[in-house]
Amino acid sequence: MSLSPAPIVTDGIVASLYLERLRAGLPGREIAVCVLPDGEQHKTLVSFTTVIDRLIEHKFRRDCCIVALGGGVVGDVGGFAAACYLRGVDLVQVPTTLLAQVDSSVGGKTAVNHPRAKNMIGAFYQPKSVIADTATLTTLPPREVGAGLAEIIKYGLIADAKLFAWLEENIENLLALDPAALELAIKRSCEIKAEIVAEDEREQGKRALLNFGHTFGHALEAIGRYERWLHGEAVAIGMEMAANVSAELGWLDRTERERVSRLLAKARLPHAAPGVAADEVLEHMQMDKKIARSGLRLVLLEGIGRAVLSPAPERAVLREAIERQLR
Amino acid sequence: MSLSPAPIVTDGIVASLYLERLRAGLPGREIAVCVLPDGEQHKTLVSFTTVIDRLIEHKFRRDCCIVALGGGVVGDVGGFAAACYLRGVDLVQVPTTLLAQVDSSVGGKTAVNHPRAKNMIGAFYQPKSVIADTATLTTLPPREVGAGLAEIIKYGLIADAKLFAWLEENIENLLALDPAALELAIKRSCEIKAEIVAEDEREQGKRALLNFGHTFGHALEAIGRYERWLHGEAVAIGMEMAANVSAELGWLDRTERERVSRLLAKARLPHAAPGVAADEVLEHMQMDKKIARSGLRLVLLEGIGRAVLSPAPERAVLREAIERQLR
Numbered sequence: 001m002s003l004s005p006a007p008i009v010t011d012g013i014v015a016s017l018y019l020e021r022l023r024a025g026l027p028g029r030e031i032a033v034c035v036l037p038d039g040e041q042h043k044t045l046v047s048f049t050t051v052i053d054r055l056i057e058h059k060f061r062r063d064c065c066i067v068a069l070g071g072g073v074v075g076d077v078g079g080f081a082a083a084c085y086l087r088g089v090d091l092v093q094v095p096t097t098l099l100a101q102v103d104s105s106v107g108g109k110t111a112v113n114h115p116r117a118k119n120m121i122g123a124f125y126q127p128k129s130v131i132a133d134t135a136t137l138t139t140l141p142p143r144e145v146g147a148g149l150a151e152i153i154k155y156g157l158i159a160d161a162k163l164f165a166w167l168e169e170n171i172e173n174l175l176a177l178d179p180a181a182l183e184l185a186i187k188r189s190c191e192i193k194a195e196i197v198a199e200d201e202r203e204q205g206k207r208a209l210l211n212f213g214h215t216f217g218h219a220l221e222a223i224g225r226y227e228r229w230l231h232g233e234a235v236a237i238g239m240e241m242a243a244n245v246s247a248e249l250g251w252l253d254r255t256e257r258e259r260v261s262r263l264l265a266k267a268r269l270p271h272a273a274p275g276v277a278a279d280e281v282l283e284h285m286q287m288d289k290k291i292a293r294s295g296l297r298l299v300l301l302e303g304i305g306r307a308v309l310s311p312a313p314e315r316a317v318l319r320e321a322i323e324r325q326l327r
Numbered sequence: 328m329s330l331s332p333a334p335i336v337t338d339g340i341v342a343s344l345y346l347e348r349l350r351a352g353l354p355g356r357e358i359a360v361c362v363l364p365d366g367e368q369h370k371t372l373v374s375f376t377t378v379i380d381r382l383i384e385h386k387f388r389r390d391c392c393i394v395a396l397g398g399g400v401v402g403d404v405g406g407f408a409a410a411c412y413l414r415g416v417d418l419v420q421v422p423t424t425l426l427a428q429v430d431s432s433v434g435g436k437t438a439v440n441h442p443r444a445k446n447m448i449g450a451f452y453q454p455k456s457v458i459a460d461t462a463t464l465t466t467l468p469p470r471e472v473g474a475g476l477a478e479i480i481k482y483g484l485i486a487d488a489k490l491f492a493w494l495e496e497n498i499e500n501l502l503a504l505d506p507a508a509l510e511l512a513i514k515r516s517c518e519i520k521a522e523i524v525a526e527d528e529r530e531q532g533k534r535a536l537l538n539f540g541h542t543f544g545h546a547l548e549a550i551g552r553y554e555r556w557l558h559g560e561a562v563a564i565g566m567e568m569a570a571n572v573s574a575e576l577g578w579l580d581r582t583e584r585e586r587v588s589r590l591l592a593k594a595r596l597p598h599a600a601p602g603v604a605a606d607e608v609l610e611h612m613q614m615d616k617k618i619a620r621s622g623l624r625l626v627l628l629e630g631i632g633r634a635v636l637s638p639a640p641e642r643a644v645l646r647e648a649i650e651r652q653l654r
Contacts, residue, residue, distance in 0.1 A: 087449045122414045
């Protein structure tokens with residue numbers, strides 16, 4: 001019995017760093033490598049088609065197992081290709097960025113972007129396994145580390161006040177890539193995400209809490225053409241906006257509101273999107289796929305560690321909450 | 328509470344015949360219509376993207392329900408778009424061809440073709456309901472009726488000797504679109520398919536029997552660039568080839584082998600693919616996605632009404648079985 005073929009989807013940078021090591025770990029398998037261009041602006045149907053073309057060229061069959069080696073873009077494109085190729089083949093995620101290790105590789109969401117909005121075309125498709133090696137983070141650019149920290153901070157904000165407090169004490173260790181701190185933060189993040197997804201895989205309810213800061217963040221990413229901010233950076237600004245709304249409604253007190261901004265700043269994340277118009281953000285938010293017919297809903301905070309899904313407040317409140325982070 | 332928006336995916340011919348009637352049946356809903364070009368050669372990622380673009384343009388959200396009004400191409404493209412748009416929205420199939428009513432609208436397979444092979448990119452995605460109105464068959468070109476009959480004959484061959492015998496007596500009534508005969512044949516076909524799919528949705532085993540004649544047929548369709556034969560016509564020739572193999576192995580006796588050809592001929596289906604080379608068919612069969620690592624497997628007959636999945640015979644036998652239907 002021969003071993004399943006393992007087509008590898010990766011990008012140029014990750015390939016130069018880790019492809020040979022991965023290949024060495026897969027002896028006796030038929031391998032093919034599909035190298036995608038790097039960056040969120042390439043999370044498109046074009047990249048998806050590139051992967052599919054490569055799979056067909058090698059005549060891979062239903063018994064192959066796609067290995068997605070890289071960050072969120074590779075995981076999303078490779079994962080969506082695994083979901084669709086021959087109506088579904090096996091998938092293993094090997095995330096090499098902090099963001100992918102704590103967020104995108106876990107939970108089975110795969111997608112590509114449309115020019116008009118993020119993640120419009122995709123599938124819920126669970127990987128057979130996720131292999132996260134924290135040693136790969138040592139080659140990650142500092143901006144990417146920060147972008148991953150934004151999602152870790154998010155988990156504290158929505159579900160775990162203790163994690164948030166721990167982050168306030170340990171954010172410097174994480175920025176310095178201290179292995180013990182990383183392991184704790186990644187493990188706890190994956191636990192929180194897995195618990196929520198296990199309850200609500202298809203995002204009918206509770207999973208929506210994972211989108212804290214994301215409705216604003218997705219709008220900013222689209223406005224910045226997926227180039228100005230990394231996903232985590234846009235989410236950081238979005239979490240500030242969502243915290244503004246929560247504070248404005250009186251749900252988050254002044255001290256808590258300040259703790260949010262202080263921790264994000266300590267993680268060296270951007271807090272503002274100068275040059276963007278509030279109306280542009282509002283327009284893009286209407287396009288966000290999370291919006292049901294019942295109207296715009298937002299994930300807001302009732303306190304640090306306690307998120308709720310709530311109908312959006314009136315436009316003036318929303319607008320003010322956005323504008324504070326545009327200057 | 329407002330009714331779900333209902334984007335309609337259809338093609339130009341079906342739209343001119345039935346769109347207004349469907350629209351009249353959906354009062355109070357937001358409607359948008361996406362008209363695809365007609366024909367299997369348009370079952371592509373380009374058509375898929377056209378549907379997605381239209382959905383995004385109208386800002387449809389997760390609560391919309393795509394209605395696929397038309398034949399197999401519309402059902403497959405519309406169904407795959409429903410599977411992927413926002414990672415999945417509701418789908419209702421309204422098949423208007425005999426082939427779609429007895430086959431493609433039931434069972435949840437959706438896909439688009441790749442230039443190198445059929446149905447390479449898709450999803451298993453069950454519709455919320457399938458609404459088959461036999462009155463729509465009165466506007467179907469006769470060739471399309473025959474193509475649908477090919478699949479009905481297939482159900483008899485693989486699973487129901489009584490249905491096959493009934494078809495031998497009633498094929499003329501079906502060709503004349505007798506409503507009672509159609510209802511019986513469509514109902515029994517859907518029952519057989521639903522039973523098999525309920526046992527094995529993801530085609531790990533028994534569902535493969537539904538592909539009787541299809542490994543050969545898909546190869547012919549690709550060789551004919553999806554223009555020379557309708558799907559059911561290519562499958563009819565493929566069933567002849569599969570019957571040849573079954574007879575060659577001594578599983579199907581001479582009388583039964585002749586009954587297969589006679590019924591297909593009575594349904595006015597083609598029995599041969601002149602001008603095609605056997606090697607070309609064999610090469611395309613290697614590309615068929617049904618082929619597992621263990622090698623080419625074929626659905627063969629142990630008798631009328633009894634199909635089995637079997638390793639393919641040696642190349643010479645396969646070649647001879649193909650060649651008989653090329654002249």
